[in-house]
Amino acid sequence: MTVQVSVIATSSLGDRSYLADDGEVAVVVDPQRDIDRILYLAGEKGVRITHVAETHIHNDYVSGGLELARLTGAEYLVAAADEVDFDRVAVTDGDTVPVSDSLRLRVVATPGHTFHHLSYILDEATDGGWYPAGVFTGGSLLFGTTGRTDLLGKQHAHDLAHHQHASAKRLADLLPDGAEVWPTHGFGSFCSASQSDAPESTIGREKQINPVLRLATDDFVTETLAGLDAYPAYYAHMGVANAAGPAPVDLTPVSRADAAELRQRIAAGQWVVDLRHRKAYAASHLAGTVSLGLDGPMSTWLGWLVDWGVPITLLAETPAQVADAQRELVRIGIDRPAAQATGEAGQWATDRGQLRELRMADFSALAAARAGATPAGLPAPDVVLDVRMTNEWTAGHLDGAVHIPLPDLPKRLADVPAGTVWVHCGSGYRATAAASLLANAGRDVVAIDDRFDKAEAAGVAMAEPAPDRP
Incomplete structure (x- = not known):
């Protein structure tokens, strides 16, 4: 039977886990902590999970790998170089892990996202021998980008970016153009250097479109480091939890509050x-x-x-x-x-x-208010607050707006100038969150529930681009 690779998407975090099977046994790669989804899928397919593999010690979520291996009796593959507080099957570059008569994993060191990052080539047996169906790349080679290199500290970002470039090149050299690429990050995850909307990819496609395979090393490093923005504060706790060995989850209902x-x-x-x-x-x-x-x-x-x-x-x-x-x-x-x-x-x-109640408006209303024709029921804006991330702000922003990224707002409420605040983001979601924080602090606030890319067409003046530095 031809290998089947099923995607278990966690769209809220921008990640994917995988279950690869031959109809009888299965390998799971980078499972999220709520492993009931994976157990259900394995049961539905009628396959037995014999191996669970981690590409790296994750920074953006708590892994379910340890608990999944415990419940299924599967071998738990974790990089030998990673220091962890639990028993695992320590694997390293060049190892081959037999899964069944028709499947095997080959371990490839691909440092860059972390120092000890691994990728796993999935080989399937054919009449002509073993053939690489694809590679689980974790936070190494992603769709059109790579995993970010600063999560272990900015002091390591430059060296890890060099490693990331070499690792991607190595995968491209090892694998045929038709081999599938199965990354964990890159679908909205802050672990990714940039984002992709592609549903699937191959080594051949990445050679054509991915900067890591098109740019020289120094150019890639420069471009990658320049594009990195802030990442969630809770990442500081994820690696620690994953190295210690996460506890099983408890999803039973919590107590009700009146x-x-x-x-x-x-x-x-x-x-x-x-x-x-x-x-x-x-x-x-x-x-x-x-x-x-x-x-x-x-x-x-x-x-x-x-x-x-x-x-x-x-x-x-x-x-x-x-x-x-x-x-x-x-x-x-x-x-x-x-x-x-x-x-x-x-x-x-x-x-x-x-x-x-929270008053809401769109960018047309902001344009009218700035022109002196504030729509009925809305206060005139004294401050326009942009709570998007720094890279978004740099790419373009409203003339006269004040910029405080949403993650910084709880500790910078005092930095918001006095008066009525109209707050916007890229779509309205973050603006509403920010507006709730401002209202809780006693501010008079209007949330702009509109897409930022509609602002200029609605008549809101945009700031002039900053001149290029010599």
């Missing part, structure tokens, strides 16, 4: 997170809550914004939405929310005075 308890938690400075869509939040929400809807990368932004260890309470319309949020959060090591509440906003308040 309206009085919610007010107590907010008053105590805890985070009470409203998971509803931002339009529902704007219509009515409990004062003191933060908007991070499940329709966006909730766990990434919550993990980035919150002080690690602060109790988190989840608000949603249904218990199923809370369960979805719990699953998202265990992936980044936030194991048990403090409490939950479901229903409508009115059920979360002890009296109507605790409910708030």
Whole structure:
């Protein structure tokens, strides 16, 4: 039987895990922590998981590899050079791992994303011998880009970028053009140097479009380092957890909080997170809550914004939405929310005075307001706040806007100039989160729920590009 490779996507974190099987046995590569998805898939396919492989000690999520190997009895392949606090099958460059009569893995050292990063070539048996079906590249060779090289510290970024270039070249030399590329990162993950919307790729395609295979070493290093932006603060905890050996997850429901308890938690400075869509939040929400809807990368932004260890309470319309949020959060090591509440906003308040509305606008309204014709029901803007990331700001921004990236906002609220704040991002998701933080700090705020690429056409003046430096 021809090898089948199934993708288990975690779109909220921009990552992929893989299950490769021959119809009887299977290999799992870079599993997320909620391994029930993988066990279900293996059961559905009727295959037995015999090997679990990690390409590297992950920085953007807590791995489920150790627990998956324990439950299935699979061999757990981890780089021999990585120091970990659990038993594993230590593998190194040049090792061949037999999986079945028809499948095997070849281990290739591909440092760059981390110092001890590995890739795994998946060979399948043919009448003419072993043939490489593809390669699991983790954070090495991605679709049109590579994994970022600064996650172990900026002091290592330059050296790791050189390694990353050499590793990608090595894979391209080892494999035929038709070999599939199966990366873990690159679909929205901050572990990726840039992003891709490609659904699949091959070595041949990457030779044509990937800068790492088209640029000379020094040019690639310069371009890669120049493109790196900030990454989530919670990454600091992921590598530590993965090296120690993550505990099994507990996805059972957490205790329910009534309206009085919610007010107590907010008053105590805890985070009470409203998971509803931002339009529902704007219509009515409990004062003191933060908007991070499940329709966006909730766990990434919550993990980035919150002080690690602060109790988190989840608000949603249904218990199923809370369960979805719990699953998202265990992936980044936030194991048990403090409490939950479901229903409508009115059920979360002890009296109507605790409910708030959030005013929303679009870029056409901002253009009108700046021209002196503020739309009815909206206050005129004294400040336009851009909460996008630095690379987004540098690529283009509104004339006269103030820039504070969303991750910096909780500690820089005092830096927002006085007056009414109209806040925007790239689509409205981060702007609503920022607006909730500003409102909780007592600011008069309007969230711009609109796409940034519509701003100029709506009549909002853009800043002149900065002149090139000599």
